[in-house]
Amino acid sequence: MTAKGHTDARxxxxxxxxxxxxxxxxxxxxxxxDDGKQLVHSVFPTxxxxxxxxxxxxxxxxxxxxxxxxxxGTAVRGIGIASPAANxxxxxxxxxxxxxxxxxxxxxLVQQQFNVPVAVAxxxxxxxxxxxxxxxxxxxxNVIMLTLGTGLGAGIAVDGRIVQGENGAAGEFGHxxxxxxxRMCGCGRRGCVETYVSASGLxxxxxxxxxxxxxxxALRSTSFKDITAEMVSRLAGEGDPIxxxxxxVTGRHLGMLVANLAAAFDPEAVVLYGGLVNAGELxxxxxxxxxxRNAMNIYRNTVRILVSSLNNGEAAVLGAGCxxxxxxxxxxxx
Amino acid sequence: MTAKGHTDARxxxxxxxxxxxxxxxxxxxxxxxDDGKQLVHSVFPTxxxxxxxxxxxxxxxxxxxxxxxxxxGTAVRGIGIASPAANxxxxxxxxxxxxxxxxxxxxxLVQQQFNVPVAVAxxxxxxxxxxxxxxxxxxxxNVIMLTLGTGLGAGIAVDGRIVQGENGAAGEFGHxxxxxxxRMCGCGRRGCVETYVSASGLxxxxxxxxxxxxxxxALRSTSFKDITAEMVSRLAGEGDPIxxxxxxVTGRHLGMLVANLAAAFDPEAVVLYGGLVNAGELxxxxxxxxxxRNAMNIYRNTVRILVSSLNNGEAAVLGAGCxxxxxxxxxxxx
Numbered sequence: 073m074t075a076k077g078h079t080d081a082r083x084x085x086x087x088x089x090x091x092x093x094x095x096x097x098x099x100x101x102x103x104x105x106d107d108g109k110q111l112v113h114s115v116f117p118t119x120x121x122x123x124x125x126x127x128x129x130x131x132x133x134x135x136x137x138x139x140x141x142x143x144x145g146t147a148v149r150g151i152g153i154a155s156p157a158a159n160x161x162x163x164x165x166x167x168x169x170x171x172x173x174x175x176x177x178x179x180x181l182v183q184q185q186f187n188v189p190v191a192v193a194x195x196x197x198x199x200x201x202x203x204x205x206x207x208x209x210x211x212x213x214n215v216i217m218l219t220l221g222t223g224l225g226a227g228i229a230v231d232g233r234i235v236q237g238e239n240g241a242a243g244e245f246g247h248x249x250x251x252x253x254x255r256m257c258g259c260g261r262r263g264c265v266e267t268y269v270s271a272s273g274l275x276x277x278x279x280x281x282x283x284x285x286x287x288x289x290a291l292r293s294t295s296f297k298d299i300t301a302e303m304v305s306r307l308a309g310e311g312d313p314i315x316x317x318x319x320x321v322t323g324r325h326l327g328m329l330v331a332n333l334a335a336a337f338d339p340e341a342v343v344l345y346g347g348l349v350n351a352g353e354l355x356x357x358x359x360x361x362x363x364x365r366n367a368m369n370i371y372r373n374t375v376r377i378l379v380s381s382l383n384n385g386e387a388a389v390l391g392a393g394c395x396x397x398x399x400x401x402x403x404x405x406x
Numbered sequence: 407m408t409a410k411g412h413t414d415a416r417x418x419x420x421x422x423x424x425x426x427x428x429x430x431x432x433x434x435x436x437x438x439x440d441d442g443k444q445l446v447h448s449v450f451p452t453x454x455x456x457x458x459x460x461x462x463x464x465x466x467x468x469x470x471x472x473x474x475x476x477x478x479g480t481a482v483r484g485i486g487i488a489s490p491a492a493n494x495x496x497x498x499x500x501x502x503x504x505x506x507x508x509x510x511x512x513x514x515l516v517q518q519q520f521n522v523p524v525a526v527a528x529x530x531x532x533x534x535x536x537x538x539x540x541x542x543x544x545x546x547x548n549v550i551m552l553t554l555g556t557g558l559g560a561g562i563a564v565d566g567r568i569v570q571g572e573n574g575a576a577g578e579f580g581h582x583x584x585x586x587x588x589r590m591c592g593c594g595r596r597g598c599v600e601t602y603v604s605a606s607g608l609x610x611x612x613x614x615x616x617x618x619x620x621x622x623x624a625l626r627s628t629s630f631k632d633i634t635a636e637m638v639s640r641l642a643g644e645g646d647p648i649x650x651x652x653x654x655v656t657g658r659h660l661g662m663l664v665a666n667l668a669a670a671f672d673p674e675a676v677v678l679y680g681g682l683v684n685a686g687e688l689x690x691x692x693x694x695x696x697x698x699r700n701a702m703n704i705y706r707n708t709v710r711i712l713v714s715s716l717n718n719g720e721a722a723v724l725g726a727g728c729x730x731x732x733x734x735x736x737x738x739x740x
Contacts, residue, residue: 230569230571230576233565235565235671237672238547238548240672241672242564242670242672244670244702245670252662259702328583333670335582336576338571339571339572366583366586368578369593369594370578
């Protein structure tokens with residue numbers, strides 16, 4: 073567990089909000105001041121196979137420990153939780169693909185533990201909120217956030233407002249079909265873009281290339297189960313030809329997705345966020361090149377592909393913090 | 407030229423607005439009362455190869471003739487024009503694929519002729535406005551209108567507001583790539599969905615099937631140039647096996663597009679509009695079946711595929727009428 077001060081945490085604070093970015097593997101927690109800056113920060117394993125109640129108990133421990141890094145008397149005024157498959161209206165997390173919790177009311181569970189206002193938001197929407205307030209999307213009204221983690225999530229702002237859809241299920245770009253009959257997807261269908269453009273998609277592409285090609289690769293001596301996106305990205309950076317091509321293929325699929333999203337939404341920018349983005353230019357350069365080659369010419373010089381400027385996980389933590397501040401202030405999020 | 411009274415046109419009217427649906431082949435003109443009902447209506451050929459000034463002169467003749475069907479003293483209070491490639495802010499039509507006018511300021515041209523307020527709107531957005539006020543999308547806040555004409559256009563409402571995009575270019579669903587390297591598109595790229603799902607796409611599919619299959623077909627004795635979507639739809643209805651399969655293939659591509667739009671927008675409904683819809687259930691049944699088979703299960707029972715309930719061309723005429731009424735009232739459209 074690590075803690076770092078973005079500003080001088082010893083200054084007297086009336087109160088902070090806690091932002092939580094609940095992921096399938098790890099959970100990020102930050103305490104955020106009134107200026108939207110993260111004061112202290114910690115990451116702990118989510119343990120997706122243990123219960124939600126156990127998760128909340130461990131979260132309480134982490135928040136208590138973070139509290140000791142702040143001046144005595146600093147109050148936690150509220151907790152914002154960003155999660156995949158979150159329903160902000162109901163306060164629930166609903167059968168997320170990467171957590172074995174089924175549907176739980178995380179708002180009630182956290183409220184019972186802490187007795188402060190709790191806001192729940194979709195992780196991509198929270199990251200978008202953070203990025204629009206403090207990151208590369210500052211001031212943008214028409215912008216799409218793609219969260220490239222285990223799956224592919226998205227947050228969409230149109231004319232300054234978050235697109236929720238009729239039933240809160242807009243922005244499931246990960247489940248746009250790009251290859252009918254293609255790779256099996258956790259959603260039960262085939263050929264979804266998230267089976268190609270995500271951390272797990274990158275690993276599948278790498279393994280497919282091991283079968284297809286003859287070049288040597290460090291990945292040849294690792295089992296499918298043990299290959300991670302971090303490993304493929306790192307090897308790509310070191311020049312491993314299979315890993316490098318896997319990252320490039322993923323980038324090209326990403327660029328094609330962005331070209332199609334441009335035709336649908338005409339955004340000012342598409343912001344890339346999440347673990348996969350650590351592959352850097354090896355991923356983003358082929359994405360930009362494919363976008364330029366495939367986007368309709370009216371979008372070619374207007375839609376920008378940007379990489380999140382906030383530390384990995386921080387955008388969603390800051391955005392979750394905003395959501396609970398809005399809740400306390402009586403404003404609806406968006 | 408035909409005129410029909412939707413309500414009793416002889417009643418005394420303070421004034422009407424004119425709605426114009428400017429298409430690549432024909433232009434529909436309607437005079438619309440304050441209740442949003444079309445009183446008299448006419449269709450004339452656009453002549454896309456003659457000049458915009460000539461078009462406006464002929465439009466003036468049609469409006470004058472329609473005026474004679476209304477009670478003496480009925481004033482035209484404004485004119486709303488719906489057109490592909492329209493920019494409502496600038497009042498321009500900008501190099502539409504199906505008109506050889508380049509970029510013209512149609513608002514100025516019409517205003518010079520008539521000296522009344524003129525509103526210009528994208529045809530798909532106008533049709534969506536008409537459908538939301540008077541058609542099957544009445545009262546819907548999250549709804550997508552697909553206009554299936556020579557090309558494929560779209561209007562999108564999110565939370566009750568029209569999605570324009572950063573530069574007014576949202577909703578270009580026709581240029582989503584569904585088959586990289588596939589059919590050449592008028593936009594200069596390949597594999598755009600409009601090369602498959604549109605009147606022209608239907609004809610191309612029919613001709614492709616003539617080459618691929620051996621069944622007899624009335625289309626075998628017609629040149630590519632002379633095959634029209636109306637002809638293919640009519641032959642499909644009569645049981646011509648090639649025409650029937652061409653309509654079904656088009657419907658399946660349409661259903662897949664709707665499945666992907668559902669994942670992006672989570673709308674209450676997708677409304678089909680335009681000439682291609684005349685193919686009826688031969689088109690819509692395979693679209694619904696493909697949607698049900700391919701949409702993510704969260705959308706399967708929530709997103710409806712509906713067919714416009716307004717006569718062909720009427721939704722855009724009524725919507726264009728609304729836009730100019732809003733302009734006169736000082737309201738912004740959307």
